């Protein structure tokens with residue numbers, strides 16, 4: 001029996017499972033899914049967990065069941081390509097014939113002194129719980145600084161505003177205007193929401209140092225009781241450390257068939273993998289998962305692989321501004337307000353329904 005091992009039950013590998021189970025797995029192949037958590041975590045909602053507006057139970061989805069799917073709960077510490085095994089923290093070795101690494105990302109602190117030690121993170125369920133606890137223990141009038149005004153920073157700042165109207169919230173944006181790479185109409189809408197909801201957006205910021213209870217924007221010291229870091233990500237260390245991995249623009253370089261150039265049995269999916277199509281997103285991870293499932297099935301059937309697979313076309317992106325307002329950008333068209341928020345909630349419902 002061949003063993004396909006999936007590392008990480010995130011968006012990318014959930015899609016691989018969805019495509020292979022129940023009917024597309026050959027009789028001589030079994031799947032072993034390894035994750036530290038006994039459920040699929042809906043990372044796109046971690047901002048709401050940290051802000052205290054969504055309970056953890058709402059952002060978990062059970063892994064699927066199948067007689068040839070084995071789920072192993074454990075912390076992956078190493079991938080040994082020469083022996084074709086994955087090592088877990090408890091000493092277990094998991095042997096693989098094919099491996100899909102979908103372990104997601106961790107914060108990138110860009111060498112800013114103190115950032116790792118003194119900021120809170122929403123990049124994992126565990127870290128989001130810690131952030132939740134710290135934020136929700138703050139006294140009235142305390143200040144929360146959110147560093148990074150990408151999608152996750154915007155969502156965290158706005159959700160927190162709805163959850164705690166008594167806090168001062170400062171959102172540090174590197175750009176001259178919020179969402180600077182997107183239509184100005186969208187930037188104006190989001191900025192207006194922050195203005196009318198008393199969230200201070202600090203444009204053209206450059207956080208150069210973080211200390212306990214303070215951060216430095218350029219040279220200026222700003223006191224903050226909690227500092228949340230949403231200013232950059234990188235593939236998790238255990239994936240970056242796989243022998244033979246080559247990094248390209250901050251992600252792991254892969255071939256047209258989504259495996260390492262040095263090893264056709266080690267595929268990389270999601271936030272770990274480099275893509276020319278767009279920045280890391282759940283949507284991209286799922287599209288990559290689709291293609292990895294195609295490559296695996298063709299190989300199992302002994303079919304020749306096409307030189308390239310169908311190109312990935314992303315549909316756009318959505319963001320929440322609290323529970324009632326939001327924005328959707330679909331290429332040339334932008335939807336804002338309550339309808340956009342309902343579209344985002346609808347997508348989440350559909351995702352849970354499809355995978356749950």
Ligand SMILES: Cc1cc2nc3c(=O)[nH]c(=O)nc-3n(C[C@H](O)[C@H](O)[C@H](O)COP(=O)(O)OP(=O)(O)OC[C@H]3O[C@@H](n4cnc5c(N)ncnc54)[C@H](O)[C@@H]3O)c2cc1C
Nearest residue numbers: 008010011012036043044075076104152270271281282283
């Ligand atoms: C606040 C926020 C909002 C976002 N909003 C959106 C959005 O609206 N739309 C969108 O498309 N994307 C969004 N994203 C990005 C999206 O969540 C990621 O791109 C997506 O989760 C990547 O999927 P993945 O399959 O690479 O890994 P993940 O979904 O991150 O899953 C990785 C899995 O690996 C497991 N794992 C990690 N390390 C280990 C280890 N050492 N041992 C065992 N298990 C391990 C984790 O438990 C997890 O289950 C958002 C991200 C954040 C933080």
